[in-house]
Amino acid sequence: MTQPKRPNSIDRREFVTTTTGAAAAVALGPTIWLKRPQKTLKILQWSHFVPSYDVWFDKYAKDWGTAKEIDVTVDHIALSDLGTRANAEVAAQQGHDLFQFLSPPGAFESQVLDMADVVQQAERQHGPILDLCKRSTYNPVTRKWFGFSDNYVPDPGDYLKTLWTEIGMPDGPVTWEDLVKAAPLIKGKHPEIQIPIGIGMSQELDSNMAARAMVWSFDGSVQDANENVVLKSDHTLEALEFGVRLFKAGMNPSVMSWNAASNNQALNARQTGYILNSISAYRTAQDNKLPVADDIFFVPALKGPRGTGWASEHVMGIYVIWKFAQSPDVARQFLVDLIGHYRDAVLGSKLYNFPSFTGSVADPGVPMAQKAASGNKWLEQVTASDPFGSNPPSKLKPISTALQWATNIGHPGPANPAESEVFDTFVLPTMFANAATGRMTAKQALDDAHQQVKKIFEKWRGKGLVAGGSGDH
């Protein structure tokens, strides 16, 4: 017997019909209603440490798209999510046309287009790309440009001038040894400061850069110019032993737990007197109107015992175009045009981004042969008189010399997938942490790291992406 239907009730048949119809509408709706424009460009990049850059870039990209009748979409994600997102896009074989990494994406070489033509076009218009940027984006083994660098970011030392003045070093440290000398003096005058010298030894970006700066400045390196593994050397051991001394003199175990923002926070809270970082920590202090901003000053890379002084670029903007990109030609054109507006980009980032093509920030109308010199001159001028409210305006002058002391991940060789894996699995900061905490002797920590590095290099050599091997230590 059929039950009479109650008013406002729904029977099973109606339920199934309605829900099926609704599900179909939800699934098919977008394909029915969305009229796709003829050309699109999808860009993914990080949420910049200096937020004004994102404002500038998003507007630039939108205006560029409007002028060319292209629908441009810019998505921003956190720096730490870039690798995960890139892997997801490769696995799905779809995603954005332009994907910006912040360190050399050597592992993705097989999935990206060769950017040689974009580099050549940019060089024709603005002069040569910086060697530092070439070594981060060109694989000499496969002869492929696996990325296109639009900028690099200097990684100077940031120090609190009042503290260093009190201990008789008003211009900050010059050598790594100065840090060891200064630490007890700062602690003696300011016992409330927990970490007189704030060099991270943790599993994060800044610690990675600091560990490399120390090893390079003591004349050691992970690989040589020919991609042989040479980490295990007397020079690296010397750097490691210095790291132990520095930890004991001026740091505490908190630096083992730092994340990428921790050294900024410690400096801005006056809990440390020196950090290795880009100018973003300072810009944050300025933006938040913190009194400490006026006390933050900068020094170039510190020198080691034999006068060598290297610092890693803090980050490097490297765009790739996936092989599965929907609009590769549009993406190429966007990059070439972006380089043509790089003076605006540098100012949009409040002098955080430095151009990979120095000639791109040259004065207008300068002949090609003088573009690089003109670009350098402009960078010197703008850092010597910061248009973004520094007190004194010349505060950023030391970073104008960055090209003399900034180098690439992989120095003195090129960036490659093996160096990237060593970087991304934090082998070097862990080596320093192991030695500094006494968990291992310096020699044991070096042996341990060297074995890890060798395995990583051997794996990537097996894939034909990394050279060397005959000269491995």
Place this chain on the structure above:
Amino acid sequence: MTSRRTLADREDVLGGVMLAPALAYVVLLVGVPFFLAIALSFSNATAGSLSFQWTGLGNYAAILRDPIFLRALRNSVVVTVGTQVLVIILATAAAQVFRATFRGKRVARFVMLLPWAVPVSLAAIAWTWIFDSTFSVINWTLKATGLLHGWLYWLGDPALALLAIIIVQAWRIFPFATVIVLASLSSIPQEILEAAIVDGAGFWRRLFQIELPLLLPVVAVAVLFGVVYTATDLGVVYILTGGGPANTTHVLPTLAFQRGILGADLGQGAAIAVFLLPFLIVVAIAMLRVARRAEVGGAAR
């Protein structure tokens, strides 16, 4: 007049159709990745490339020789067991409190449930500040009250960092366990407890000799859930310590993520992740056996 039979009238087919989305969800989002992970663990696959070659047991041999992996395996056990011990103690105590009648009980229950409702990542970020080695609010409070004379580097010291991870994991799981224990407590026949009181059994005797044995099957299920939540969790450890200091607090999921995704060694990352499987199977079988034995024992009595 007989109307035409449609799908909605055919219960045999309709059941299958309605079950299909859930089945497809499990197969596509759990089954396929699971078997893919097993396959990748026998390969030299790298993230960023779709081609790979089979390498047999090479990845497993490599990780078994790796002290960082062995430490991560040990940490997984320590964190999982430590968390469950803490959860059982806290959940049993909280259930006893919430069984009583008191003013503001509803508000207290709501507050207690909050950790369960908060997204793991947001909670972990908040705990990162609480345990921050420089600005820890715990340290500042202990200092201000004169209870701490040195300084606790919560996330900078391996032992303290592991303890911090256990505390956070227990904090987020214990509300769920409390609800389960509370529901189970209310199902214990009142006459048994009354008989015990008449026989002169005090609170502790009732707790340990009557209530806890009767709660055991349910507690075992709560523990099983807790083990799965803790052992497979990536978020808390990744956000809190990132596996540091010096790789000393990695658990299997974070090490798998670091090697497989960040380090691009997908094959080795998959091998590390697959190691969770036998671990969880053993735990699940053990816990279900305990529950079954307790049930059978209870029925026999």
